[in-house]
Each structure stands twice: as C-alpha cells, then as structure tokens.
Amino acid sequence: METPVRVQLRDTSAVAVSKKLVELRRTGGVVTQGRVLTLIVCAGDARGLEASISAATDASREHPCRVIVVGRGRGDGPSRMDAEIRVGGEAGASEVLILALHGELGDHQESVLVPFLVPDTPVVAWWPNTSPAVPARDPVGRLAVRRITDATNAENPRAAISARLAGYTPGDTDLAWARVTYWRALLVSALDQPPHEPVISATVSGLRTEVALDLLAGWLASRIDCPVQRADGPLRVELRTPTQSIVLGRPQDGRVATLSRTAKPDSLITLARRDSAECLTEELRRLDPDEIYEAALSALPKVEYV
Incomplete structure (x- = not known):
C-alpha cells in the first residue's frame, strides 16, 4: 500500500x-x-x-x-x-x-x-x-x-547505564551500545596491524552525557588487561602500546574521524553519529543474547573516571 x-x-x-x-x-x-x-x-x-x-x-x-x-x-x-x-x-x-x-x-x-x-x-x-x-x-x-x-535519553544517562547490570537479563541491550559498533570495529582493525603489541593504557573521552562512550570504555576494560580511563573532553579514544599510540577522534558534531598512529600517515574515515533508526535496525538483526554487551556492562566498575 x-x-x-x-x-x-x-x-x-x-x-x-x-x-x-x-x-x-x-x-x-x-x-x-x-x-x-x-x-x-x-x-x-x-x-x-x-x-x-x-x-x-x-x-x-x-x-x-x-x-x-x-x-x-x-x-x-x-x-x-x-x-x-x-x-x-x-x-x-x-x-x-x-x-x-x-x-x-x-x-x-x-x-x-x-x-x-x-x-x-x-x-x-x-x-x-x-x-x-x-x-x-x-x-x-x-x-x-x-x-x-536507551540510556542516552534518560534523565541521568550515566546513572542509567551504570544500573543496567543489576537488572540485566539475557536478551537485554541498549541503543547506546549500537552507537559505538563502528568505533569498536575500527579500534580492533587498528590493533590487528603490526607490531601486534599489548595495550598498556586506554583513554576514552567525550561528552559526560554520551553514555555510549562509557560502554565503549567498559568494552575496552573487558578486553584488555590494562587501566582504562573515561574523561570529559574532545571526542577521541587513545590506545597506548609500548612503542606507539593509536588515536581515533572526531569533531563532536562532525561526520569524518581521523585515525592516527605513531610514525604512520593519518587516515580519514566516515564516522557520523548513528541515529536511533540505524541503531534500532542493527539491534533487530539479532534476537539472541548479546554476551559482549553484558561483558561491557560487567567491566564498567573497572573504568576509572577522571
């Protein structure tokens, strides 16, 4: 019709x-x-x-x-x-x-x-x-x-996402998690390049109210054995290894991100903020429990807020 x-x-x-x-x-x-x-x-x-x-x-x-x-x-x-x-x-x-x-x-x-x-x-x-x-x-x-x-729309977004673990049941998810899908994929891709060193520290910064970044920090804390900080400031993620620094950043309202690595040319990547429709579409693709989301929630207490 x-x-x-x-x-x-x-x-x-x-x-x-x-x-x-x-x-x-x-x-x-x-x-x-x-x-x-x-x-x-x-x-x-x-x-x-x-x-x-x-x-x-x-x-x-x-x-x-x-x-x-x-x-x-x-x-x-x-x-x-x-x-x-x-x-x-x-x-x-x-x-x-x-x-x-x-x-x-x-x-x-x-x-x-x-x-x-x-x-x-x-x-x-x-x-x-x-x-x-x-x-x-x-x-x-x-x-x-x-x-x-969607903790992003809660009256207190950070408190809302922090409380998700206590009430978690397999099958739960949050649209804030889908908002950082591409960020996670790009960081994994960057770490998959030589020299394949362990990450010794990580910092995720951005708006205090952008709880998708809290989940991104929790995901990092669940995957790497090192300190992970969540800071207020420019929108960026920095991963440090013994010999290099990997930085993925984007202007707060921009659509193009920059991936920088020590001693290598910068890469420009389209990375606009995902709207609710796009995030909802992604979440409807799977109806089984999302164990990685649960792991990110579980690791939020490991994140140091600075």
Missing part, C-alpha cells in the same frame, strides 16, 4: 481495532503474514513520540513488522483506549498501531497488547525514553524475547 492511510478510533476496543486492520488489509493489500516480528514501543508519554515512531518505521524497511506504540493517556477518569492505525507512506514496511490507554487501563498494558501480537513471530520491546529497572520483569518486557532500552 503506497498511499498513506491514517485511521483514528476513539474510545475503542481491541475487537474494533482488529476488524479495522482486516478491512485495511483487504482494501490495501497489507500482508500481515509477511511480518517477521512485533515491535512494541513503550512510549510512556508523548515526549519524542513521533521521533520514536519514525525510527521504528525506518527499521521496519529491513525488518517488516507490526509496530505497536503504547502509552499512557489521562490518568484520571474512566478507562478507555484511543487508537490510531497507520499503513502505507511513512509507515514503511510496517503497520503502526498507536494506543493511548486512559485511566486504570494504563496499568494493564500487557493485557491490551496481547490481542495485537502477530502470531508465531518474536516480540521485541523498546523503551525509547524512561525504562524499567529490570526490563525482563516489566509486564510488557515479559512478552518479549529482546528488550531494548
């Missing part, structure tokens, strides 16, 4: 929404059977709602899915559900259900969601803003095989 369609249903029910979905599929050719997963976006409130929907629909172009955005409406008053269905156009390869739960219904999100899950497909839950302390114990998190948080 190329033509964008938006249908709003006020004070509705799961049965009415399901009937409308069937009607749209009949008239527009949307094939639910082609969905590979159900992505639940736990929006909480309206903060960044459209940005989250846009990221989810962009990710659906690689992973066709049903996107269910669930959030709380008015906390007072009678229980009711308002719904919006989006198909075609900016909805990408997905069909998007936006559910606003009012009154006491907001406390029973999992019961509302179950009728809308695509049968025989895995469920992924994503909290783009505030996330539960233990995602796997959250009522919505219990429905999912993969649970994605």
Whole structure:
C-alpha cells in the first residue's frame, strides 16, 4: 500500500481495532503474514513520540513488522483506549498501531497488547525514553524475547547505564551500545596491524552525557588487561602500546574521524553519529543474547573516571 492511510478510533476496543486492520488489509493489500516480528514501543508519554515512531518505521524497511506504540493517556477518569492505525507512506514496511490507554487501563498494558501480537513471530520491546529497572520483569518486557532500552535519553544517562547490570537479563541491550559498533570495529582493525603489541593504557573521552562512550570504555576494560580511563573532553579514544599510540577522534558534531598512529600517515574515515533508526535496525538483526554487551556492562566498575 503506497498511499498513506491514517485511521483514528476513539474510545475503542481491541475487537474494533482488529476488524479495522482486516478491512485495511483487504482494501490495501497489507500482508500481515509477511511480518517477521512485533515491535512494541513503550512510549510512556508523548515526549519524542513521533521521533520514536519514525525510527521504528525506518527499521521496519529491513525488518517488516507490526509496530505497536503504547502509552499512557489521562490518568484520571474512566478507562478507555484511543487508537490510531497507520499503513502505507511513512509507515514503511510496517503497520503502526498507536494506543493511548486512559485511566486504570494504563496499568494493564500487557493485557491490551496481547490481542495485537502477530502470531508465531518474536516480540521485541523498546523503551525509547524512561525504562524499567529490570526490563525482563516489566509486564510488557515479559512478552518479549529482546528488550531494548536507551540510556542516552534518560534523565541521568550515566546513572542509567551504570544500573543496567543489576537488572540485566539475557536478551537485554541498549541503543547506546549500537552507537559505538563502528568505533569498536575500527579500534580492533587498528590493533590487528603490526607490531601486534599489548595495550598498556586506554583513554576514552567525550561528552559526560554520551553514555555510549562509557560502554565503549567498559568494552575496552573487558578486553584488555590494562587501566582504562573515561574523561570529559574532545571526542577521541587513545590506545597506548609500548612503542606507539593509536588515536581515533572526531569533531563532536562532525561526520569524518581521523585515525592516527605513531610514525604512520593519518587516515580519514566516515564516522557520523548513528541515529536511533540505524541503531534500532542493527539491534533487530539479532534476537539472541548479546554476551559482549553484558561483558561491557560487567567491566564498567573497572573504568576509572577522571
């Protein structure tokens, strides 16, 4: 369905929404059977709602899915559900259900969601803003095989990422981890070049609020047996060996990074900051536990903050 369609249903029910979905599929050719997963976006409130929907629909172009955005409406008053269905156009390869739960219904999100899950497909839950302390114990998190948080958008990002280990369950991950995928790959590639010396110290610097760098420092601490520091300052990573220094740095808002090595010419590499859609797309490629992410969280206490 190329033509964008938006249908709003006020004070509705799961049965009415399901009937409308069937009607749209009949008239527009949307094939639910082609969905590979159900992505639940736990929006909480309206903060960044459209940005989250846009990221989810962009990710659906690689992973066709049903996107269910669930959030709380008015906390007072009678229980009711308002719904919006989006198909075609900016909805990408997905069909998007936006559910606003009012009154006491907001406390029973999992019961509302179950009728809308695509049968025989895995469920992924994503909290783009505030996330539960233990995602796997959250009522919505219990429905999912993969649970994605984003500490970058928390009120206190560093405290949020530090608390992830205590509530970690296999299947958890954070979009901050995907934001440093290319950084990790470039550092591994640089260390894979002669003279193949051990790293004797490492420093990761950048904005205090950029918790992706905290995870990068934790990953280094889990992989190399040497001091790892996390500093506030220019965006860069420096690895020192007995005979050389390897520095990967980029302007804070830039798109091109510089890789410098002692006695060798600098290399320029495209390394823009990854947005939520790109990170979400990467995380949806795997539904099994990410042991390396867990190791990075476990090694955060080893990181020295300076």
